[in-house]
C-alpha cells in the first residue's frame with residue numbers, strides 16, 4: 353500500500369517537492385495529544401493509542417512533524433521515502 357499525502361509544511365523533515373509528504377507513515381492526532389506526548393510516540397505505535405474526538409480541524413495536528421535539519425529526525429522511527 354502506498355500513501356499519498358499532500359502537505360504544505362515546508363520546514364518538515366518529511367516535506368517533499370510538489371507539496372507531498374515523503375514519510376512512509378504519519379500520525380494525525382488531536383492538538384491535546386500532540387501537546388502532551390513526546391516526539392518518540394508517533395505513527396509506529398499508532399495502534400496502541402485510544403482514538404479521541406477533536407471537534408474541529410483546528411484542533412488536529414500532524415504528530416509526525418520533525419523540523420528539517422534537526423537532530424530529532426530518527427527519534428520517531430518513521431522512514432523518509434525517496
Ligand code: SF4
Nearest residue numbers: 359364366367373414
Ligand atoms: S510528516 Fe506531517 S508535517 Fe511533515 S511533511 Fe508529512 S504530513 Fe507534512
